[in-house]
Amino acid sequence: MKAAVVEALGVIFVKEVPDPQLLAGSLRIRVQACAVCGSDIRIFRKGDPRATLPRIIGHEIAGVVEAIGGGTTGFVVGDRVTVAPGHGCGACRWCRSGMGNVCVDPRPSVGYASSGGFAELIVPPVNVVANGFVNRIPEGMSFEHASMAELLACCINGQERAGVGSGDTVLVLGAGPAGCMHVELSRARGAKKVLLSQRSKPRLELAAGRFHPDAVFAGDGPALAEWVMAETGGFGADVVIVAAPSAKAQEAAVSLCAPRGRISFFGGLPKDDRHITIDANIIHYKEIALTGASSSLGRQNREALDLIARGLVHADRYITHRFPLDRAAEAFAVVEARQAIKAVVLPTSGSTA
DSSP states (O other): OEEEEEEETTEEEEEEOOOOOOOTTOEEEEEEEEEOOHHHHHHHHTOBTTBOSSBOOOOEEEEEEEEEOTTOOSOOTTOEEEEOOOOOOSSSHHHHTTOGGGOSSOOOOBTTTBOOSSBSEEOOOHHHHHTTOEEEOOTTOOHHHHTTHHHHHHHHHHHHHHTOOTTOEEEEEOOSHHHHHHHHHHHHTTOSEEEEEOSOHHHHHHHHHHHOOSEEEOOOHHHHHHHHHHHTTTSOEEEEEEOSSOHHHHHHHHHTEEEEEEEEEOSOOOTTSOOOOOOHHHHHHHTOEEEEOOSOOHHHHHHHHHHHHTTSSOGGGTEEEEEEGGGHHHHHHHHHTTOOSEEEEETTOOOOO
């Protein structure tokens, strides 16, 4: 098969590689669409302790079941499915409690230590299939739109952790793909007002024109705080979602949060800049809850597909660029340059950007 292989940091080639071997308990899937994630860019440029190189990466996958391994149940050849990168072992205390995204004995996940979706074929690890990370695409949904479900599932996990709900004022810091999804998802969960901030004005204008938050602000620091307080009657936001890999934004979130509010550190920080300083007394006296969010659960991937199918999240608004597999490096480049909201690689199509 043909695949885009990250050979070393900053080096990617599209070449012929052996077809993946079908495994008992798994499926062979012909990839139709695989969206580029910020994590893919991180692996490509800086590496990731979970990703060995050389590696076929990509974990926002949609395709068609082509063959079924022995003992695999619940699927038939021809099923249209998404694949997400679940890493749970299925046996530890956390996995058995339905929290496999924080598994303490993780297995190789798709696009990291196991081959991913920037290829014509994929055979997901057995644990990925067993733990519900391969899911049927609703009838009438395109493969491109279905490839948006993995990131949306991660956002669902983050908003469940932060308790986003009816009547909340939600502040999203960061207008990348995840930030935009948090805008739409907040509305779907009943938020009364959604605010969006991004330092880059062009990036913010692109997001605002597609997702229409209630108010937007380009900037940070004291001016951002003044804007948030003006928009919230001087109280701050009920939920602050930091959807950017920014230590500065994480530190600011504490002062932008209302009493009894919740903060989600949705975006992880670079490994060489992962420490922050916050005023712990604000958390203490205002009784603020601070939570993290990492990956997703199988059920959240199914919920993501349902939200897209019902039109509560508009998958078409995210996809700004499309590339055939031969031009995967160009897909990486437009995402890295922040020219795209989402770029999708189409391994079995001749579609272009």
